[in-house]
Amino acid sequence: MTLALRKPMTFAEFLAWEERQELRHEFDGVGPVAMTGGTRAHAAIQRNLAFALTARLRGQPCQYFGSDLKIRTADDHIRYPDGFVTCTGGDNASRMVADPVVIFEVLSPSTAASDRIVKAREYQAMPSVQRYVMLEQDRVGATVHVRSGETWTLEIIAEESVLTLPEIGVSLPLAELYEGLVFEADQEEGPAPEGG
Template sequence: MKIRARIPAMNVALRKPMSLAEFLEWEKRQPIRYEFDGVAPQAMTGGTAGHADIQANLAAALRTRLRGKPCRFYGSDLKIQVAGDHIRYPDGIVVCTPVERTATIVHDPVVIFEVLSPSTASTDRIVKAREYQAKDSVQRYVMLEQDRVGATVYARAGDRWTFDILPDGAILAMPEIGVEFALAELYEGLVFEPRDDADDRPPGETVS
């Protein structure tokens, strides 16, 4: 996910909570995109080259495999409306129902992708996970690591959600859209610094 920052109160209109309708009308006049947390706009600022590469690889992988199928991949140009009248711009979504050519909001995404950034990881892992899980159409939420090959995947299983962590070498399977591929394909062209396993241990934990 690209870095977000809550915008400062710039005028009287932004010093009080905005309604969803007010936000959507206000956003039309802005030169950049904003998310909406139910209270105030949050500016979407630029990401890293690594983020852009992962997002581009994701688009290439899915558009190729979904060609000729009813589902379609969209990048972060389209927003979705989630619980609490929040507006989000995921890094990628798959939709399996028709989308009007002039649409700016997708109402029924099936699979949602976020590329994790240090500044937004907690929001993506907790806040957005809850928002996306509360949306009936969503069947899978995939969070892609940015500093290594890896993903965290939530999948709907009836009235509950399963949780899985995919390491390098894993296959990302998405049966709800009839697609699977090696997770490493999304990291093609990226080179990562060697990692010490200690990086993943909780603070204070040592190896015996």
């Protein structure tokens, strides 16, 4: 078996290279990693997240951004999270943010392992990040990493729960982020029988 070895890139080389690309790429410290397309469920969760947070943050100093802006992690990696909130201003022409407060990733089969381990470590190493929310794609649920001083705790949020984000003064029903989606378990239950 022949394995292709990637020639390592520096952070500066990656940024210059990415400027010339049509598609977005993350940077893992060695080289570019192409961003793949998502599913309908993934897109619906991202849309619902944008609507929910943008409305709740209107008029506040914190702002929600989607996956068009990149984040520079503490170890000079580049990530394009599915969404994040930052509470500091920035240049309108900027394509990179260094100080997100809350980060969201929608888990998919191809990225879940990286989101749960690699990105969790990277995001936790960023002093500005107070909460990292991983949203399930195939059911209503979330895993939330919460900073508490120098340590992190883990919360599992179930279907009927409220997602609380005190760092940005927002609480919302988790189910709101899944509006418009029907999962297999929901279809199997079906409507209640009529009659008596």
